[in-house]
Amino acid sequence: MANLFKSEIASVTPEWTGGHPAHVKAFFTERTGGISSGPWGGPDGIMGMNVARHTGDFAMCVEQNRRMLAQCLPAEPKWLTQVHGIKVLRADAAAGEPEADASYTTTPGVVCAVMTADCLPVLFADRRGRIVGAAHAGWPGLAAGVLQETVRAMRKTLLDAGEAEPELAVWFGPRIGEEAFEVGEDVLDAMKTHLPEAQKAFRPAEAPGKYFADLGELARQALEQVGVPREAVSDCGLSTYADPKRFWSYRRDGARSGRHAALIWIEPEAH
Template sequence: MQLIIPDWANVPQNVGALSTTRVGGTSQDPYGDGSGGGGLNLGAHVDDAPQAVASNRALLAVVLPAEPVWMTQVHGSHVVDADSAAIGVEADAAITTRPGVVCAVQTADCLPVLFADLHGRVVGAAHAGWRGLVGGVLQNTVARMRQAGAEQIVAWLGPAIGPGQFEVGADVLTAFVDAAQSMQAEPQVLVQTRDCFRPIAARPGKYLADIYELARIALRQAGVEDVYGGGLCTVADRTFYSYRRDRVTGRMASLIWLK
């Protein structure tokens, strides 16, 4: 397996975290590794062979303390407590305070965000597509972590569609601006939000959106200033699965737990 370990600072040693790529599994095309080999597709809902997904999850399990709490992600903003959540629960984020419980989100262009409390008491993971960002999934995750005892929180932005690839319509820009206004955001936040959308000259009404910066804005609004990652594009780099690029494709996972 080819894994990514978050490059964040000061996170306690009792926090384990990683993000997968498409490399090093058993799935065959179109869920392969992009180079003719087996792919590490972890999504059971994308029409890959069930035995391949099970084999890939077994490979991943070797480096985890327990089976992840896999959620049914719905592009919403609901956060669950992974300590008590059932496998398959409808949610887009999870937190835990219990050692050995693995929070996990699956992505293939949407943004995975991992969270850690610098005291090593609470961790969390969120699936943040643009709808989840507009709905406040990151702010909700931070709030739930603080309710569980987290103080200083750091975040890591995993592989997602990059700002040179994420073409959206005016409706997405309007949704973000409206959300900021509804939260009575400061004027500079509205300016920063609009600046995340670069008009495409040859395609009137279309923009290139920076999902990483939109996430950073949301995190700052939630009081999280220490944010790492955010430099890996799933569309441009074929090490990753990308729904925008390939349509029929697998899913990576970003996972975090307390040791």
């Protein structure tokens, strides 16, 4: 856990497989360090760092939480209105909070951000620090191909600029663990549409037609489809569902669960 510049904001910092990408900074907020209370608070019902406007939290609390978070960053994050789709935006040009589930940037100081409670946050970084990105990978987005689209967009951007193809490092943040993510046949069938080996990420539950799904394994399969090897992926292995002291969980806490932020940027000083 890193404390960044404000000791009260708890966070998880990526440990990148193969070493830290050049000039890249990233972290994932935990549930404490803000001013939200009640279901959007910390484990004691106070000091919550909820960054989502759509969960019923007081608007002034969310805005203050976002302002406090921005003090730890080179700029305001490029927030998205997430819809469990596959749209990927170039964060530099994003205005307001456009509908998308992933963004990327080549511009130092621009902060890509996604919000999650149980969904898988995925951060991407070129080893040379030329491009970074963030994706919100819930099961509908994973099934539809949001991770593949993010990798394709990042590669195309560098190639179109006359640059060499990126060597990507990828980090999986906290999300619902396999032991708690019980789903039906519809989820398995949706995954099989684009991931031929999807069955390997599902194990039968006690109830007929029910399975426990491993979002991390499904994400690895998706990335392999676009040439990102498993050895390029680092996984924090933390479950939002299993650790209520540190994380919110939509499945555990319900619709009024708070949301975490996964953030990544290229350090301005490096350029």
